[in-house]
Amino acid sequence: MATRGKRTQATERTEKSRYHHGDLRQALVDAAVALIAEEGFAALTLREVARRAGVTHAAPYRHFADKEALLEAVAAEGYRAMAREMRQRMERVTGPLEQLITAGEAYVLFAVRHPPHFRVMFGPHFTRPHEPVASEAGEDAFSLLVRCIEAGQAAGLLRAGDRLSLALTAWSQVHGLASLLVDRQIDPAEHGSESAETLARTQTRRLVEGLAAPLGQGRG
Numbered sequence: 001m002a003t004r005g006k007r008t009q010a011t012e013r014t015e016k017s018r019y020h021h022g023d024l025r026q027a028l029v030d031a032a033v034a035l036i037a038e039e040g041f042a043a044l045t046l047r048e049v050a051r052r053a054g055v056t057h058a059a060p061y062r063h064f065a066d067k068e069a070l071l072e073a074v075a076a077e078g079y080r081a082m083a084r085e086m087r088q089r090m091e092r093v094t095g096p097l098e099q100l101i102t103a104g105e106a107y108v109l110f111a112v113r114h115p116p117h118f119r120v121m122f123g124p125h126f127t128r129p130h131e132p133v134a135s136e137a138g139e140d141a142f143s144l145l146v147r148c149i150e151a152g153q154a155a156g157l158l159r160a161g162d163r164l165s166l167a168l169t170a171w172s173q174v175h176g177l178a179s180l181l182v183d184r185q186i187d188p189a190e191h192g193s194e195s196a197e198t199l200a201r202t203q204t205r206r207l208v209e210g211l212a213a214p215l216g217q218g219r220g
Contacts, residue, residue: 025063027053029073036074036116041125046070071125078117082110083141090144096151096158097208103148104174104204105197107141111178112196118182122175145170152211159213166211173207174200 031052035044046060046067053059064070089106090099111118139147146167152158158166180186181196 024053024055024059025073027055028060028063028070029077032070032074033116036120041119041123044071068126068128071120072128074117074120075126078114078121079140081114081117082107082121083139083144085110086141086144087139090148096148096155100145100148100152100170100208101201101204103144104170104207105200107174108178108181108200108204109197111182115182118178122179142167142171149211156213158208158211170207170211174204177203 028049031049032044035048035052044067046064047057049070050057050060060070064073086103086106089102093099093102146163149158149163149166149170153160153163177186177200181199186199
């Protein structure tokens with residue numbers, strides 16, 4: 001009993017240390033992502049997340065009221081990372097059309113590389129409303145997309161019209177491709193030598209061709 005008491009005290013000291021240093025919350029989010037990746041949503045419980053994080057089953061409640069709150073944190077992390085990766089990829093090129101293409105590529109690649117986050121962000125896991133979270137630069141993924149559309153329209157390269165409607169068209173296509181790849185409904189190997197990245201670029205270019213301004217439209 002004394003040994004168990006010492007172990008309990010040591011565990012509590014470790015948890016308190018992690019808690020006060022602010023990394024317990026992140027450890028729980030990381031454990032949730034790993035659990036979803038390995039065993040799926042059915043296995044996700046706060047108790048199992050706590051076990052994987054190496055803390056007591058009560059520890060998650062310091063940060064998360066319930067499992068949905070934990071999933072909200074996973075989604076928020078995903079939204080920030082997606083927007084950050086889109087922005088970073090867009091900064092490598094110039095011109096609104098190339099930026100629109102690279103934004104689409106980044107969206108698809110994020111989904112392929114981070115399927116647990118992607119599935120949480122857009123899955124039917126929430127009973128409470130939640131909004132996409134902006135990146136550190138202050139723009140979420142859809143805002144970046146809208147900015148590309150606006151720049152393309154201003155340059156006379158994309159067709160005139162409601163920018164939000166055009167952005168929804170673009171989002172629908174890249175999100176559909178991302179979902180098909182994540183759910184393994186499309187195997188990039190079946191498209192010859194195309195990797196997921198090349199496939200994303202090809203489809204996004206075709207999207208941009210469809211959104212291009214008709215000849216003679218010019219700048220509005």
